[in-house]
Amino acid sequence: MPALPHAHQSPAVGASLAAPGGATPGGPFTVDDLDAARRLGTDVPATIAWVADVAPRLPLPGSGHTADLWSALAAVAAVDVGVARTLEPHLDALAILAQAPGPVGLDVVDAGEAATWGVFAAEGPGARLEAISTDGDWSLTGTKPWCSLAADLSHALVTAWTDAGRRLFAVDLRPSSVVPAEGPWVARGLAQVVSASVRFDAAPAVPVGAAGWYLERPGFAWGGIGVAACWWGGAVGLARTLWDALGRREPDQLALAHLGTVDAALCAARAVLAEAADAVDAGRDGAVAALVARRARSVVADAVEEVQRRCAHALGPGPLSTDEEFARRVADLGLYVRQHHAERDQAALGRDLLAAGERPW
Numbered sequence: 165m166p167a168l169p170h171a172h173q174s175p176a177v178g179a180s181l182a183a184p185g186g187a188t189p190g191g192p193f194t195v196d197d198l199d200a201a202r203r204l205g206t207d208v209p210a211t212i213a214w215v216a217d218v219a220p221r222l223p224l225p226g227s228g229h230t231a232d233l234w235s236a237l238a239a240v241a242a243v244d245v246g247v248a249r250t251l252e253p254h255l256d257a258l259a260i261l262a263q264a265p266g267p268v269g270l271d272v273v274d275a276g277e278a279a280t281w282g283v284f285a286a287e288g289p290g291a292r293l294e295a296i297s298t299d300g301d302w303s304l305t306g307t308k309p310w311c312s313l314a315a316d317l318s319h320a321l322v323t324a325w326t327d328a329g330r331r332l333f334a335v336d337l338r339p340s341s342v343v344p345a346e347g348p349w350v351a352r353g354l355a356q357v358v359s360a361s362v363r364f365d366a367a368p369a370v371p372v373g374a375a376g377w378y379l380e381r382p383g384f385a386w387g388g389i390g391v392a393a394c395w396w397g398g399a400v401g402l403a404r405t406l407w408d409a410l411g412r413r414e415p416d417q418l419a420l421a422h423l424g425t426v427d428a429a430l431c432a433a434r435a436v437l438a439e440a441a442d443a444v445d446a447g448r449d450g451a452v453a454a455l456v457a458r459r460a461r462s463v464v465a466d467a468v469e470e471v472q473r474r475c476a477h478a479l480g481p482g483p484l485s486t487d488e489e490f491a492r493r494v495a496d497l498g499l500y501v502r503q504h505h506a507e508r509d510q511a512a513l514g515r516d517l518l519a520a521g522e523r524p525w
Contacts, residue, residue, distance in 0.1 A: 197218050314360070329375045
């Protein structure tokens with residue numbers, strides 16, 4: 165299995181990250197793609213265009229090249245967390261569509277090869293999105309919370325309520341029947357990735373799988389680990405700043421202790437991600453996939469928080485106040501990793517372990 169990048173190395177790119185089956189028309193994911201990502205900054209239209217360009221050149225999870233996919237996500241996050249935050253859901257949407265158990269009539273929502281995708285599956289108090297079928301045609305009405313970049317993307321996969329339960333739908337975000345809110349979005353991290361509610365008013369939609377399929381498919385767990393790979397890559401970016409800073413002066417024992425702890429945390433999380441990639445490519449699904457995902461996300465989230473703390477202690481306020489790239493990475497990663505629900509997700513991992521009925525150690 166191709167290795168995920170180490171904290172002290174540039175992420176591996178090139179042939180090892182090519183899509184299955186060899187080179188695609190656009191070629192493999194390369195160092196040039198990373199250089200382009202580094203220059204995007206907070207330019208949302210340029211970032212989305214970059215995502216649409218590189219996504220077809222990356223493998224799907226479970227294809228035998230999952231480590232390559234997650235290495236690419238980590239490599240992008242190490243360069244710019246915000247760009248990775250935009251790339252990951254687009255790739256997740258492509259994976260979902262590829263996993264769909266039957267053909268999806270994307271022509272109904274005018275989704276061609278150039279479509280740019282989000283995945284909107286969150287629920288929230290006071291917000292409910294209903295899917296209504298009329299003579300076989302579906303439409304969405306109601307409000308969906310936490311819809312990242314809804315004003316900038318062309319399409320999304322959205323969960324909505326039906327009489328049979330929650331079901332996934334593809335929808336065009338561009339018609340007047342879809343109204344993204346501008347906020348509230350006061351985030352200092354990922355400020356450009358606006359995640360606000362969207363109002364749907366009889367917006368045409370097409371089903372993707374049956375009711376319940378979105379949450380029950382093995383790819384649901386796999387996608388969650390892909391997010392963790394982005395968190396890990398963001399922490400690698402912080403660690404590189406620490407490495408560079410210590411290379412410019414003679415480090416004392418405390419600085420060396422911070423660096424050693426950062427390395428141990430990143431390498432432990434990397435090992436868990438690599439093991440998870442093997443599990444995905446082996447076709448693990450159901451309760452096993454959910455357990456693997458919860459474990460990987462918990463280990464990576466803990467490693468990220470340790471790296472954040474150690475870098476803050478070792479580097480002090482200097483780079484936070486004078487290095488725009490570092491300060492933005494700290495803020496972006498701090499918000500992004502909060503997709504992990506801390507002790508609640510750790511409790512869910514404990515529940516899954518007991519439910520499995522087999523001691524894992």
